Amino acid sequence: MEPLELFRQVATRTDSKIVVLIMDGLGGAPGPEGRSELEVAHTPNLDQLASRSNCGLADPVIKGVTPGSGPGHLAIFGYDPLVWEIGRGVLEALGTGFELEPDDVAARGNFVTLDEQGHIVDRRAGRIPHQEGERLCQLLQEHINEIDGVRVFVRVSKEYRFVLVLRGQGLGADVEDSDPQRVGVPPKRVKGRDEASERTAAVVNKFVTLAGEILRNERPANGVVLRGFAKRPAMPTFQELYQLTPAAIATYPMYRGLARLAGMEIIQTPAEEDLEALVRLLREHYDAHDYFYVHVKKTDSHGEDGNFPGKVSVIERVDRIIIPALLDLQPDVLAITGDHSTPCMLASHSWHPVPYLLHAKTLTPDGLTGFNERAFARGSLGRFRLVEGMGLLLAHAGKLIKYGA
Numbered sequence: 001m002e003p004l005e006l007f008r009q010v011a012t013r014t015d016s017k018i019v020v021l022i023m024d025g026l027g028g029a030p031g032p033e034g035r036s037e038l039e040v041a042h043t044p045n046l047d048q049l050a051s052r053s054n055c056g057l058a059d060p061v062i063k064g065v066t067p068g069s070g071p072g073h074l075a076i077f078g079y080d081p082l083v084w085e086i087g088r089g090v091l092e093a094l095g096t097g098f099e100l101e102p103d104d105v106a107a108r109g110n111f112v113t114l115d116e117q118g119h120i121v122d123r124r125a126g127r128i129p130h131q132e133g134e135r136l137c138q139l140l141q142e143h144i145n146e147i148d149g150v151r152v153f154v155r156v157s158k159e160y161r162f163v164l165v166l167r168g169q170g171l172g173a174d175v176e177d178s179d180p181q182r183v184g185v186p187p188k189r190v191k192g193r194d195e196a197s198e199r200t201a202a203v204v205n206k207f208v209t210l211a212g213e214i215l216r217n218e219r220p221a222n223g224v225v226l227r228g229f230a231k232r233p234a235m236p237t238f239q240e241l242y243q244l245t246p247a248a249i250a251t252y253p254m255y256r257g258l259a260r261l262a263g264m265e266i267i268q269t270p271a272e273e274d275l276e277a278l279v280r281l282l283r284e285h286y287d288a289h290d291y292f293y294v295h296v297k298k299t300d301s302h303g304e305d306g307n308f309p310g311k312v313s314v315i316e317r318v319d320r321i322i323i324p325a326l327l328d329l330q331p332d333v334l335a336i337t338g339d340h341s342t343p344c345m346l347a348s349h350s351w352h353p354v355p356y357l358l359h360a361k362t363l364t365p366d367g368l369t370g371f372n373e374r375a376f377a378r379g380s381l382g383r384f385r386l387v388e389g390m391g392l393l394l395a396h397a398g399k400l401i402k403y404g405a
Contacts, residue, residue, distance in 0.1 A: 003387075004078065004241055006403065007394070013243040016332035016397040018291045019282075022076065023318060024069065024255075025300030027341025027354040027373060031308050037344060038355065038372035040308075041315040045323040046336070046357075046371035054363050056381025057353035057373065058389065060340050066351045069300075072339030073258045077293075078241070078390030086261065087173065087230020092163045094260045095253025096155045100165065100232045105173045105200055108228045108254075109154075109162040111136060111221035114212075118186045118223075123179070124160045125221035130271060136221055137162050143214050147203045157253045164226060166203055172196030177227035178208060187225045200229070237263025238291065242394060247288070249281050250295035259293055273297055275317055279325040286329060296322070303342030304349075311344055333397045334359040335389065353383060360396035 028036035060067040060075050061082065070091055071081030089106035100106060111133065113122035128136075134156040141154045150168035157163050174197040178187045189205055192198035204226060211224045238244045240263070248259030248266050251273045256266050267285055270277050278294060286292075296318055302310035326334060334357075341352035355376045368375045377383075394400045 002083075003080070003391070004236065007078065007241050007391070007400075008236075010400045010403050011241065011243040011394065012399055012401050014290075014398050016290065016399065017286075018333045018393050018397050019326060019329070019331040019335070020076065020291075020293050020393070021322065021326065021334070021336045022073075022293065022295045023299045023315070023336070023338050024295065024297050025303045025340060025342030025349070026338025027343070027350075027352045028303070028311070029341075029343035029345050029350070029352060031345060036373055037303075037308060037311045037315060039370070039374065041312045041319070043315060043319040043371050045319045045327075047369065049323065049327070049359060050357060050366075050368045050371045050375065052365045053357050053359040054381050055358070055366055055368055055376045055379030056356050057376050057383045058337065058356045058386040059353050059383065060386045062385070064351050066349050067340045068349065069254060069339050070258065072386065073255065075386035076337065076339060076389065077238070077258070077262050078387060079235070079262075080387045084233070084235065086233055086235075088228025088254065089163065090230045090232050091254045091257035091261070092157050092161065092228070093155070093165055093257065094232070095255065095257030096157055096163055098153070098155055098163060098165060101167065102232065103167070103169070103171065105166045105171045105175075105229055105231060107164045107204070107226040108157070109164050109224050109226045110179065111160045111162065112187070112223045112225055113220040114186075114223040120180070120183045120185060120187065120223070120225070122220060123181075123183060123225070128160050128221055130156070130159050132221070133157075133159055133162060136215065136218065140211055140214060144207060144210050147206050147210075150203050152207065160221065161253075164207065166200060170196055171200045172198075173200065173229050173231045175201050175204065175229040177225075177229075178204070179225035179227040187223065190226070235261050239263050242291075243399065244291040245289050246291040246293065247285055248293045248295070249278050250293070252295070252297050255295045255297075264293060265289065275321045279322055282325070283329070294322075299338070300342045303344050304347055306344050306347035308344040332360060333393050335393055337386070337389070354386065356381060356386070356389060358389070358392055358396070362396050
């Protein structure tokens with residue numbers, strides 16, 4: 001029996017509350033002083049909470065595999081990423097509020113900076129502000145609304161990110177990325193892996209060419225790359241699987257898209273990540289839901305930029321602003337973790353396991369002295385697959401009945 005089918009059988013509705021705080025890219029690795037970002041950060045509230053909790057290290061996929069944000073979040077929500085594969089394009093589209101039709105093909109796009117030879121020199125176009133990304137998307141949409149009988153939709157996602165949705169008959173989603181994931185080379189010409197996807201690839205290549213012509217005089221965003229081509233999958237919701245009434249508080253569209261797929265109510269947040277606003281929204285909606293997914297993005301952003309002090313600063317702000325508020329609400333179960341590790345020393349996602357803290361009245365505390373990777377390696381949860389955490393949350397919240405006689 002699949003674990004999700006088991007949960008469907010044994011889950012029961014109760015009044016208990018679960019809060020899951022995700023610090024995106026939380027895990028790190030030793031920096032210049034031989035200590036990770038978490039070890040350097042001054043986190044008295046998290047440290048004290050760790051002493052009263054169960055802790056461990058979790059692998060989002062399996063040991064050694066570097067996960068994207070999608071697989072990491074699916075694991076946190078209890079969907080095994082080795083079973084459920086969801087393209088980034090679908091998540092970005094749903095996160096912007098775009099209503100995908102069953103045969104739509106969606107892709108996540110980046111505005112990039114190209115040199116005179118057409119080589120990528122900045123994969124994020126200098127992290128242009130959201131308003132500039134919105135203007136550029138409107139510019140593309142004004143000039144490109146149909147290619148070879150296929151309707152084209154361009155929507156801003158966040159800052160330099162956008163969503164491309166193609167709507168037409170006979171389109172496949174098994175399309176290679178145009179994003180080479182590195183600088184110094186041109187965007188790749190995409191190919192489809194079957195006949196239907198070849199039709200999609202032809203439309204995509206024409207879109208990239210047209211976009212380059214429209215953006216050629218723009219700076220720093222004078223080109224585009226695309227990845228994560230996908231169609232919306234049929235996925236069971238939290239209500240169906242766990243008997244929960246979940247809500248999501250997340251600023252970035254992709255994470256709202258993941259939450260929508262799982263059946264969560266999306267609580268609207270300010271355009272820019274604001275930790276005080278996340279806390280206020282959690283308090284305002286606390287009585288209406290029994291599961292809250294609260295997402296902090298900037299830990300990952302600074303990790304990808306290789307900005308060690310910046311990542312440390314965000315961790316410290318979470319400790320100072322969010323953790324006291326969570327403890328004041330006194331949820332029956334509180335989990336704090338990440339969807340993957342983003343060590344500043346690598347400036348990218350990595351295979352390192354993510355710290356996982358579980359706090360509830362029904363557990364025996366580990367008595368650890370710090371909220372960091374080195375301390376959590378000694379925690380009672382040990383090293384486990386991140387997808388296994390959902391069962392622990394439900395169990396400690398009293399939301400699972402006995403299985404079997």
